[in-house]
Amino acid sequence: MSPIVPALAGKLDGLQSSAIRDLLTLTARADIISLAGGLPDAALMPRERIAVAAQTALGDPAVLQYTESPGLPALRAVIAERESTRIGRSVPVEEVFVTHGSQQALSLLAEVLLDPGALVIVEDPAYVGALQVFRAAGARIVAVPLDGDGLRVDVLADLLAAGERPAVVHTVSNFHNPGGVTLAPERRRRLTELAEAHGFWVIEDDPYGELWFDRPAPAPVASYSPQVIRLSSVSKTLAPTLRVGWLVAPGRVCRAVELLKQGADLCGSALTHRIAADLLADTDWLTTHIDTVRTAYGARAKSLVEAVRTTFGTRVHCTDATGGMFVWADFTDDTDTTTLLPAALEAGVAYVPGAVFAVSNAYRTSMRLCFTTSDEATLTEAITRLASISR
Amino acid sequence: MSPIVPALAGKLDGLQSSAIRDLLTLTARADIISLAGGLPDAALMPRERIAVAAQTALGDPAVLQYTESPGLPALRAVIAERESTRIGRSVPVEEVFVTHGSQQALSLLAEVLLDPGALVIVEDPAYVGALQVFRAAGARIVAVPLDGDGLRVDVLADLLAAGERPAVVHTVSNFHNPGGVTLAPERRRRLTELAEAHGFWVIEDDPYGELWFDRPAPAPVASYSPQVIRLSSVSKTLAPTLRVGWLVAPGRVCRAVELLKQGADLCGSALTHRIAADLLADTDWLTTHIDTVRTAYGARAKSLVEAVRTTFGTRVHCTDATGGMFVWADFTDDTDTTTLLPAALEAGVAYVPGAVFAVSNAYRTSMRLCFTTSDEATLTEAITRLASISR
Numbered sequence: 001m002s003p004i005v006p007a008l009a010g011k012l013d014g015l016q017s018s019a020i021r022d023l024l025t026l027t028a029r030a031d032i033i034s035l036a037g038g039l040p041d042a043a044l045m046p047r048e049r050i051a052v053a054a055q056t057a058l059g060d061p062a063v064l065q066y067t068e069s070p071g072l073p074a075l076r077a078v079i080a081e082r083e084s085t086r087i088g089r090s091v092p093v094e095e096v097f098v099t100h101g102s103q104q105a106l107s108l109l110a111e112v113l114l115d116p117g118a119l120v121i122v123e124d125p126a127y128v129g130a131l132q133v134f135r136a137a138g139a140r141i142v143a144v145p146l147d148g149d150g151l152r153v154d155v156l157a158d159l160l161a162a163g164e165r166p167a168v169v170h171t172v173s174n175f176h177n178p179g180g181v182t183l184a185p186e187r188r189r190r191l192t193e194l195a196e197a198h199g200f201w202v203i204e205d206d207p208y209g210e211l212w213f214d215r216p217a218p219a220p221v222a223s224y225s226p227q228v229i230r231l232s233s234v235s236k237t238l239a240p241t242l243r244v245g246w247l248v249a250p251g252r253v254c255r256a257v258e259l260l261k262q263g264a265d266l267c268g269s270a271l272t273h274r275i276a277a278d279l280l281a282d283t284d285w286l287t288t289h290i291d292t293v294r295t296a297y298g299a300r301a302k303s304l305v306e307a308v309r310t311t312f313g314t315r316v317h318c319t320d321a322t323g324g325m326f327v328w329a330d331f332t333d334d335t336d337t338t339t340l341l342p343a344a345l346e347a348g349v350a351y352v353p354g355a356v357f358a359v360s361n362a363y364r365t366s367m368r369l370c371f372t373t374s375d376e377a378t379l380t381e382a383i384t385r386l387a388s389i390s391r
Numbered sequence: 392m393s394p395i396v397p398a399l400a401g402k403l404d405g406l407q408s409s410a411i412r413d414l415l416t417l418t419a420r421a422d423i424i425s426l427a428g429g430l431p432d433a434a435l436m437p438r439e440r441i442a443v444a445a446q447t448a449l450g451d452p453a454v455l456q457y458t459e460s461p462g463l464p465a466l467r468a469v470i471a472e473r474e475s476t477r478i479g480r481s482v483p484v485e486e487v488f489v490t491h492g493s494q495q496a497l498s499l500l501a502e503v504l505l506d507p508g509a510l511v512i513v514e515d516p517a518y519v520g521a522l523q524v525f526r527a528a529g530a531r532i533v534a535v536p537l538d539g540d541g542l543r544v545d546v547l548a549d550l551l552a553a554g555e556r557p558a559v560v561h562t563v564s565n566f567h568n569p570g571g572v573t574l575a576p577e578r579r580r581r582l583t584e585l586a587e588a589h590g591f592w593v594i595e596d597d598p599y600g601e602l603w604f605d606r607p608a609p610a611p612v613a614s615y616s617p618q619v620i621r622l623s624s625v626s627k628t629l630a631p632t633l634r635v636g637w638l639v640a641p642g643r644v645c646r647a648v649e650l651l652k653q654g655a656d657l658c659g660s661a662l663t664h665r666i667a668a669d670l671l672a673d674t675d676w677l678t679t680h681i682d683t684v685r686t687a688y689g690a691r692a693k694s695l696v697e698a699v700r701t702t703f704g705t706r707v708h709c710t711d712a713t714g715g716m717f718v719w720a721d722f723t724d725d726t727d728t729t730t731l732l733p734a735a736l737e738a739g740v741a742y743v744p745g746a747v748f749a750v751s752n753a754y755r756t757s758m759r760l761c762f763t764t765s766d767e768a769t770l771t772e773a774i775t776r777l778a779s780i781s782r
Contacts (some may be wrong), residue, residue: 003586003587003588003590003616003618004587004588004589004590005590006504006558006586006590006591006592006618007590007620008503008504008643008644008647009502009503009504009505009506009509010506011502011506012503012647012650017511032547039456039457040456042452042453042455042456043452045452045455047449047452047455050449050455051445051446051449054442054445054446054449054662055442055446058438058442058445061433061434061436061438062433063632064433064436064438064441064630064631064632065430065431065433065436065630065631065632066430066626066631066632067632089671095549099656100491100656101656101657102657103654103656103657104655104656107654107655111400111402112399112400112403113397113399113400114399114400115402117398118400129653129654129657132653132654133654136651136654167397167398193392193395196394196395197394198395198396199394199395199396199397199398199652200397203395218496225394225396227394227396235457238455239455240455240456240457240660241454241455241456241457241458241660241662242660242662243656243659243660252399253399256399256403259403261526262523263494263498263520263524263527264494264495264498264655265490265491265492265494265495265498265634265656266492266494266520268634269632269633269634269660269663270631270632270633271633271663272660272662272663283448286739
């Protein structure tokens with residue numbers, strides 16, 4: 001008798017691999033200048049400082065053991081201190097929960113905050129890692145567009161006035177991925193007024209806030225209301241390999257996240273937590289290190305934006321280089337960026353078509369350009385190559 | 392107007408913190424000999440070897456970057472090689488998926504294999520980390536008791552004959568947590584025959600298999616059928632801080648797990664993956680290291696079992712010390728171990744009452760004793776203290 005082959009869960013039929021991750025595989029060819037990636041520059045990561053911290057950490061046998069589910073206490077303490085400064089109120093350690101990158105914070109929060117069918121408001125274009133999580137949680141997703149000042153809070157207000165009742169509004173508040181824009185201070189205030197009036201959570205997803213170029217990011221959305229759950233990470237400032245992200249949330253949210261973290265993976269790595277705590281507590285060194293990253297990314301971003309503007313003129317609208325890792329560019333002459341991509345790859349340049357990040361709007365003529373991993377001359381060359389095929 | 396405070400998801404009402412984790416907090420007092428923990432001994436972990444591997448790994452900037460969702464390729468390769476030897480067939484790298492400890496393998500598999508309401512067969516007493524995951528997945532849980540030869544496969548066969556149709560059967564095949572027993576070879580064969588006849592998955596959860604004392608564990612359940620998904624980890628042999636577990640499963644299962652891993656936390660740590668790969672590939676060193684751990688645990692386990700038998704005689708039945716980290720002891724005189732615990736703590740000894748692991752049976756008179764973190768004299772003293780209050 002032949003075996004009866006067992007099935008997989010039905011919900012998997014609806015899940016797809018991240019299109020960007022698949023594209024990254026395609027664009028790893030050495031002759032392609034990739035503006036398609038979303039990776040920070042490994043050459044700017046503090047490898048030697050991490051090696052010193054690893055040796056120090058490994059002097060203590062306790063660093064080999066399981067650690068607490070909410071994170072190594074020393075790491076939570078230094079994050080609480082930094083977030084207190086950032087948010088402008090004293091954040092107790094109990095309100096800091098360390099996760100395996102901020103992606104895990106998002107996925108645990110989706111379980112903690114959302115009943116099946118709950119409404120989640122996302123930005124359009126959206127961070128695809130958030131879309132993936134909210135879709136997997138069975139949420140109903142409605143998108144609110146971005147403009148140059150970030151999330152169109154007026155459109156959100158209209159949805160609320162029309163009777164929509166979100167459980168969560170998700171925003172990448174600073175130097176948006178993929179949109180490149182930052183939520184204006186007045187909109188931050190208005191967003192939290194709406195949250196308190198209508199009883200929804202705001203998830204302020206902020207991995208890029210420290211990577212500002214000319215002026216610091218505005219005060220966090222979380223500084224306006226305790227109904228904001230703040231997410232951040234060391235992946236863009238120190239190194240992704242540490243897998244250290246965190247959320248700052250009221251104690252009852254942290255306790256619920258803890259229950260789910262135990263089932264999800266018990267706890268983080270005491271070793272990488274100890275390394276992250278060491279580097280975050282070394283404030284003078286850290287300031288200098290982050291300055292170096294900001295300066296390098298700022299120079300690259302400005303070269304890229306200048307090349308786009310010089311080369312394409314009014315044919316392409318491009319966001320300003322203000323911080324983070326991405327600019328968002330939009331063909332004003334109806335060029336379809338998905339259709340253009342094979343020719344671009346042929347010419348030796350890759351980007352991510354706007355359609356990948358689209359929720360309600362198609363973003364057919366847009367593209368995300370990442371400036372972190374190429375030098376200024378290479379970025380300029382990439383735009384020259386792009387111009388050569390998009391006539 | 393006072394703010395409307397947003398709610399948490401309704402399903403959280405049913406979730407509880409792990410009773411063992413909460414108990415661990417209570418038993419951290421220095422004057423208590425804790426047999427209640429479930430931790431490997433940090434003093435036996437290869438701290439210096441890990442420090443060397445960390446320095447080597449940090450010689451390469453790539454180790455700072457994000458890695459692939461299924462794990463660092465070099466780590467998957469060495470695990471595939473070791474699992475090939477263990478299972479007795481050539482395991483391709485595509486069938487190895489690295490997770491954040493084997494707890495994450497369980498939680499991702501629950502999502503991949505289970506539709507809501509699906510039937511999961513667990514062992515009784517059960518590994519509570521598995522119970523937590525299957526309950527969170529909304530599974531219907533039916534327990535099958537253990538005896539001295541592990542899972543009562545005859546009882547499972549009766550359930551199947553009565554029309555039960557499990558999606559998954561979960562078994563800790565070697566040196567059971569908490570039961571201390573090992574699934575007999577003939578039962579392994581019979582279990583997989585049933586899996587193939589009825590179309591269910593077997594999850595063989597095997598974190599302890601390499602920690603045998605007098606003779607190696609039997610051939611894995613996975614050696615009998617491709618419908619067995621094997622889980623293991625370096626947490627008990629190297630160090631939990633590496634957060635390296637894995638599953639070995641058919642390609643279609645691994646691809647589904649990959650989609651969920653991306654949403655859950657993107658990827659593991661290239662640094663800890665590189666360290667684990669280094670140590671696992673250093674086969675001569677590894678054999679000697681694991682021998683050291685096995686020898687130490689074996690001596691401790693035998694002292695503990697001997698102390699129980701000498702002290703309590705026929706009043707307590709205790710499993711043999713054959714491997715792993717736990718023995719399971721059962722009062723034959725109807726002593727209630729939950730009722731006894733406060734007095735035991737008072738006398739300076741802690742254990743986990745059997746009731747914590749109970750699914751269908753109450754295990755009211757049983758307890759789990761962990762022998763990993765105390766020396767022989769301390770373990771003997773613990774049993775003396777226990778005898779002094781359980782008359």
